[in-house]
Amino acid sequence: MKIKASALLLSLTTLVGCASITNKPQPGVASLTHAYDYRLIDSQTHTIIQLPELVRKLAQADVIFVGEFHGNHASHLLQAKLQTALFAQNPNQVLSMEQFERDDQTPVERYLESQIGEKTFIDQADAWPNYAGSYRPLMEFAKRHFLPVIAANAPGDIVRCVSRHGPDYLARLPDNQRHWVATDAFYNPPAYQQKFIDFMQAQRHGKADKTPLNERQQRSYQAQLLRDNTMAESILNAKRAHPEAQILHLNGAFHSDQHLGTVAALKHRAPSLSIAVISPVRLEPERTTDWLAQATVDDFKQGDFLYLIPPQPAEYVQAHKRREAMRRQFEQADQKPCLPAQKAS
Secondary structure (H helix, E strand, C coil): CCCCHHHHHHHCCCCCCCCCECCCCCCCCCCECCCCCCEEEECCCCEEECHHHHHHHCCCCCEEEEEECCCCHHHHHHHHHHHHHHHHHCCCEEEEEEEEEHHHHHHHHHHHCCCCCHHHHHHHCCCCCCHHHHCHHHHHHHHHCCCCEEEEECCHHHHHHHHHHCHHHHHHCCHHHHCCCCCCCCCCCCCHHHHHHHHHHHHHHCCCCCCCCCHHHHHHHHHHHHHHHHHHHHHHHHHHHCCCCEEEEEEEHHHCHHHCCHHHHHHHHCCCCCEEEEEEEECCHHHCCCHHHHCCHHHHCCCCEEEEECCCCCCCCCHHHHHHHHHHHHHHHHCCCCCCCCCCC
């Protein structure tokens, strides 16, 4: 199975505590009633809004990014409900997904056209382990309504080898595989590298510092850029192929928070596009009394709209265990050869 670097990147984020549960939300209080619950926030007005209002506000957007915390089903429930509501407003819709890679496009289309069954599709497209619970509802909605689905991401094998050998690895790809990644593969948005440094240092030491990236971390950052730029190019290609359609793109929150990552790469390519970003925020127990009253300017900069969701249980509480998990993942990746992979047809 291919290593999903962006899934690892976010799954190792420190997730602590669990949300306060109450059955009687008070005005202005962002309380959640169950593990799949969420509250929508308009970052411009700093107010709680409902899904129909969000959908109206998104009517003129060319591209809508929905950031997620991988495996948090509050994220996935919102995505499914938003897809349906946006379609009711404008049925000319394209679904774009980080969760499938460009070399998965053929099995994606074969499944949408009912040429193969779901198990074959999952195997051939190397679907994420949480596909059935997290992404099946969106894929089935697209299939039922004959909507295009874009396998937007860069192939994990290529990303892994760039992380190991650096950007020059792309020159080793044969011509029939070079198009699986973006032409301008390493556009580097301002401020994004510092965000990546802060994240990597927080994972290593439990807090961010200003230590520069070492050589391996720099290559990891270039691999991250490869994903972002490939997804941005895939979205733009979809928009050009379907100029009247609204593109709904799903990705891990790191790729779109603060309009960085994939969003910045898309803006770089197509400044005239109207882009909206919806970002998740973990509602930690100490902030459930009144999140809006405690929110900072930086909180509202995460996206044009926010959705507050319960945090997942902590995978690792101790920093040394997080580091060990990352070390094992990198070791497993290093054991795989860096040869262009061939996909099953």
